Structure formats: structure tokens, C-alpha cells
Amino acid sequence: MPTVAHFTHSQASHCESGVMSAIVRHNGLPFSEPMALGLSSAMTFAFLPFIKHAGLPLVSFRMPPRAIIRGLQKPLRFSMRTETFRRPQDGMARLDKLLNEGRLVGLQVSVFWLPFMPPDFRFHFNAHNLLAFGRDDANGDYLLSDPVLEEPVRCPPDDLAHARFARGLLAPKGLLYYPAKMPQEPDWKRAIPAAIKKTTRNMLRTPLPFIGVRGIARLARSVERLPVGNPQATKLYIGHLVRMQEEIGTGGAGFRFMYAAFLEEAASLTARPALTELAAQLVDIGDEWRNFALASANMIRDREPLEPMRLANLLRGLASREKAFFAALDQSVRKPQPRLP
Amino acid sequence: MNAADVPQEGNSTCAGHCKAVYARGADGRLRLVQSHGWAVEETVTLQAVHAFDELASDALRRVRDGQSSPLEYHMYRARMDVALLSQASGIWQWRIRRHFRPAVFARLSPALRAQYAKALGIPASQLSVAG
Structure with a gap:
């Protein structure tokens, strides 16, 4: 079976944005990973205490899986074909057929069943994405x-079938995807101001208190209530x-650093130098998130x-800083208000 | 974060791989920089790995004392809990908990054993052996 011609692997920071930017690049449009994240408005914050995985609440710094796949269709004026399957043998046969046609195919998989992943990373996380570009005859x-990962990898068919048809939260159901039309x-x-406005709306003005900066504040309240008397549970x-x-x-x-990289790129593409300044602020906020991680690890x-x-x-400090940041970002992409006479 | 500050602490959980993060280069622009790991990540990953290891070794002790079946041990070895094993195997949670009783487990049909083995990704012959 031939491998997809002219495909070059490049390492990325996140799976879905990495896969989608690779697909767009492969189809002839220069396109960076931060641009995939930013243009699909996929960065956000969500704290959903009522969705539990192994007893712990769902905390996410991005929109749900497939948001980047779907979100790029409108700005890049193309369409992604997505297919899921009931039976693993159907899903594997379809993948073979698409690879035979010389297509680059995106797959959703569970990390746990991938033999090439480092053992300590292999948890039951079902929303990992990667690309298939050929098969060894x-x-x-x-x-x-x-x-x-730094380099392309190989995977035996049985393991890949297991990974594509793992069950549980966010089960992939063998999802595969490829562009049905070329991106433009x-x-x-x-496109960029529209995408930024969508992100600021998600961060500042959702009706639900679990999303955006209100979600961060809500998470702060739940952290504050953790029992000091039960260090094991609190540390977990x-x-x-x-x-x-x-x-x-x-x-x-x-994702704060990656979104900052998007803002930098956006500044030159849209000739809005204010975005460069805002990118620098977001990097500072990202460093603050890392301080939170460091303090947590030291306590653990x-x-x-x-x-x-x-x-x-x-x-709480992060919530208020992000609130101010996204308000400023929101202002910067709106048209200047006409002056009243 | 500046590119020079990207942690290169050699995280043992990455097994020699390195990941990529966006950081500020010398020219002041953000670019992709490889990181060989951060002790913070190592701490939290190992915490999660050890949590399951502990559950598995607890289960193993109970299996040896005759208080539980090897199924519970294999479930934690596969980093699953009852809810996830139920979804992966298609067997109701209360039935799985019932199968944790050694006497019930011993009478399990070959078909059910095969169903569990498939969900856990182990050969069916290994299911009744713990440790």
C-alpha cells in the first residue's frame, strides 16, 4: 500500500490543532497550529463538576473535542467529512480504502491502547487525535x-482498532475525518476578528456559570472547600x-501560550498592532497558571x-486577570464606536 | 515564558520523548520549543499512576485473602474503575461488583470471561490469575 505522498510529520503542542493544521497544510495552504486553535475559537475554560471521570470533575481549557475540526470549516471555506462506525471491521476497512486512495486521514483514538505512547501517559483518555498516512505492506x-510526538510512529492493526473503538466518556466510535473540499x-x-469575538464571548458572556472566567471563579470556590483533614483526596x-x-x-x-502565539500572528495578518501587546499580557497570564501548577505540585x-x-x-487572581484581559481583547477587535455629535 | 526558561528537567514519565510548547524566542516572538519535561508534570503524572497502582495492590492483597476476585485486580491494572469497565465491557455495574465475589467469579461462564478479557485487553487465560 502506498504512503501518502509529500506528507511531512511536524511536532505540535496539542493533538487536535496539530492534526488539523497538518491536514490544512497538506492540502496546500500554509497554516500554523496556533492559527488552527485561534481561528476555530477553541480556547476557553470549562469546569463541569457534574461530569465525573474516575470520581474527579471535568476541567477543560478548550472547547469539546471536534471543535477545531468543525470550527475551521467556515473560516477556511471548506468541509470536513467525518465518519463513525458501529463495527470495528467496517471502520478499519474504510480507513484502508481511504489510505489506498492516497488520502491523509485524521483519527480519534484512546491513548490507553496505543503501544507507542510512554506507559505513564496511557490513561483512558478517549479524545486523542492523530493522522494515518500509510500502511506497511x-x-x-x-x-x-x-x-x-517528535517522529512518526507505527501501530499494529489490532491495537489501532482497540484504540479507535474504545468505549467510555467521549468514545471515539472509530471517528475518522478528511477534507471533502480543499481549504481556501x-x-x-x-475571519480573525470574528473568531476572537467568539472566544471573548465564551470567556465573558455565557449564560452558564461553569464556562469562561466565571468557571474559573467557581473552580476556586470548590478548591477552597477541599477538606484539609483528608490530604489524600485533596491532593488527588x-x-x-x-x-x-x-x-x-x-x-x-x-493553551494560553498557544493562543498568545495566535494573537501575535493575527496582529500582522490583520494589521492590528494592539494584538501583539495583548499577546504579551496573555503570556504573563500563562506564566501565572504555571505558578499555580508549581504551587500545587509543591503541596502534593x-x-x-x-x-x-x-x-x-x-x-481567583487568574479569574480576574483573565476577565480584564478578555474584555480588553474584545474591545480591540470591535469597530470603533462612532462619536456622538 | 521565555524559550530559555522552558523546563528541560528530564521528566521520567515521558520515557525519553519530549513535548513542544510555545515560548518567547530571542527575537521576542513566540515559537515552538521542545521541552524535556518539567518536575511539576512528573509529580502529577506519577500521582495518577501511583493511585491506580495502589488500588491494584490493595485488590491483590484482598484476592490473596479470598475477599475479592482477580477481576478487581485486573480492572485497576488496566487503569479502569467499575463505571469505565462497565462501559467498556457492556456489563452492568452491579454484575461487575457481584463478580468481585470469589465464589461468583469461579462460576463465570467462558463467554463472560472472554468479554472481560477483551475489554481489559488481556488474554482470557490470564483473567483468573492475579499478580
Whole structure:
């Protein structure tokens, strides 16, 4: 079976943005990973205490899986074909057929069943994304490009089938995706402000108190209420927060650095130098998130006394800084108000 | 974060891989920089790994004392809980908990054993052996 021609693997900071930017680049449009995140308005904050995985609440620094896949269709004026399957054999046969046609195919997989992942990363996280670009005729291995790894990898068919058809929260159901139409260069001066406005709306003006800066404040309240008398449970909770923020595929600091890189790129594409200034502010906020991670880790390792209250205050500080930041960002992309006579 | 400050602390959980983060380069612009790991990440990853290891070794002790079945041990070894095993295997949670009783587990049909083994990603012959 031939491999997809002219495909080059490049390492990225996050799986879905890495996969989508690679697909767009492969189809002839120069496109960076931060641009995939920013243009699809996928950076956000969500704290959903009623969705639990292994007893811990869902905390996310980005929109739900597939947001980047779907969100890029409108600005880049193309369409992504997505397919899911009931039976694994159907899903694997379809993948073979698409690879035979020479297509680059995106796949949603569970990290746990991927043999090439470091053992300590193999948890039941179902919303990982990677690219398939060929198959080795000699032993049937699939040739995969996992954007969070440095090099392309190989995966035996049985393991890949298991990973694509894992069940549980956010089950992939064998999801595969590829462009049905070629992406086109957007009108940056319209597409970028529109995407930024969507992000600021998500961060500042959602009706639900779990999303955006209100979600960060709500998380602060729940951290403050953690029992000091039960250090084991408290440490597990704050460790979970840091994992969601810093672990593989978040670009560090919960996507804040990557979004800052998007703003820098946006500044030159839209000729709005104010965005460069705002990018610098967001990098500072990202560093503050890393301070939160550092303080949490020190408490987990008993290098500092376990004080949920201090962590809650750090989160409150972050909530108010992000509130001010996104308000300023919102202002900067709006048209100047006409002066009243 | 400046590119020079990107942690290169050699995180043991990455098994030699490095990840990529965006950081400020010498020219003042953000770019992708490889990181060989941060002690903070290592701490929280190991915490999660050890939490399951502990549950598995607890279960193993109970299996040896005759208070639980090897199924519970294998569930934690696969980093699952009852809810996830139920979703992965298609077996109701209360049935799984019932199968944690050694006497019930011993009478399990080959079909159910195969169903569990498939969900846990182990050969069916290994299911009744703990440790």
C-alpha cells in the first residue's frame, strides 16, 4: 500500500490543532497550529463538576473535542467529512480504502491502547487525535503521525482498532475525518476578528456559570472547600487540575501560550498592532497558571504546607486577570464606536 | 515564558520523548520549543499512576485473602474503575461488583470471561490469575 505522498510529520503542542493544521497544510495552504486553535475559537475554560471521570470533575481549557475540526470549516471555506462506525471491521476497512486512495486521514483514538505512547501517559483518555498516512505492506502496521510526538510512529492493526473503538466518556466510535473540499485562504481581516469575538464571548458572556472566567471563579470556590483533614483526596483533586492544565497536549498553561502565539500572528495578518501587546499580557497570564501548577505540585510533594485556600486565591487572581484581559481583547477587535455629535 | 526558561528537567514519565510548547524566542516572538519535561508534570503524572497502582495492590492483597476476585485486580491494572469497565465491557455495574465475589467469579461462564478479557485487553487465560 502506498504512503501518502509529500506528507511531512511536524511536532505540535496539542493533538487536535496539530492534526488539523497538518491536514490544512497538506492540502496546500500554509497554516500554523496556533492559527488552527485561534481561528476555530477553541480556547476557553470549562469546569463541569457534574461530569465525573474516575470520581474527579471535568476541567477543560478548550472547547469539546471536534471543535477545531468543525470550527475551521467556515473560516477556511471548506468541509470536513467525518465518519463513525458501529463495527470495528467496517471502520478499519474504510480507513484502508481511504489510505489506498492516497488520502491523509485524521483519527480519534484512546491513548490507553496505543503501544507507542510512554506507559505513564496511557490513561483512558478517549479524545486523542492523530493522522494515518500509510500502511506497511510487510507486516500490516499502520504508519501514524502523532502530533505530540517528535517522529512518526507505527501501530499494529489490532491495537489501532482497540484504540479507535474504545468505549467510555467521549468514545471515539472509530471517528475518522478528511477534507471533502480543499481549504481556501480566508479574508484574514474578517475571519480573525470574528473568531476572537467568539472566544471573548465564551470567556465573558455565557449564560452558564461553569464556562469562561466565571468557571474559573467557581473552580476556586470548590478548591477552597477541599477538606484539609483528608490530604489524600485533596491532593488527588489538585493534581487532577494540574494534569488537565499541563499534561501532554495542552501546550502548557492550558493553551494560553498557544493562543498568545495566535494573537501575535493575527496582529500582522490583520494589521492590528494592539494584538501583539495583548499577546504579551496573555503570556504573563500563562506564566501565572504555571505558578499555580508549581504551587500545587509543591503541596502534593509536601514541600509546602497543604493550603487549598492559597490555591483558591491564585485561581481567583487568574479569574480576574483573565476577565480584564478578555474584555480588553474584545474591545480591540470591535469597530470603533462612532462619536456622538 | 521565555524559550530559555522552558523546563528541560528530564521528566521520567515521558520515557525519553519530549513535548513542544510555545515560548518567547530571542527575537521576542513566540515559537515552538521542545521541552524535556518539567518536575511539576512528573509529580502529577506519577500521582495518577501511583493511585491506580495502589488500588491494584490493595485488590491483590484482598484476592490473596479470598475477599475479592482477580477481576478487581485486573480492572485497576488496566487503569479502569467499575463505571469505565462497565462501559467498556457492556456489563452492568452491579454484575461487575457481584463478580468481585470469589465464589461468583469461579462460576463465570467462558463467554463472560472472554468479554472481560477483551475489554481489559488481556488474554482470557490470564483473567483468573492475579499478580
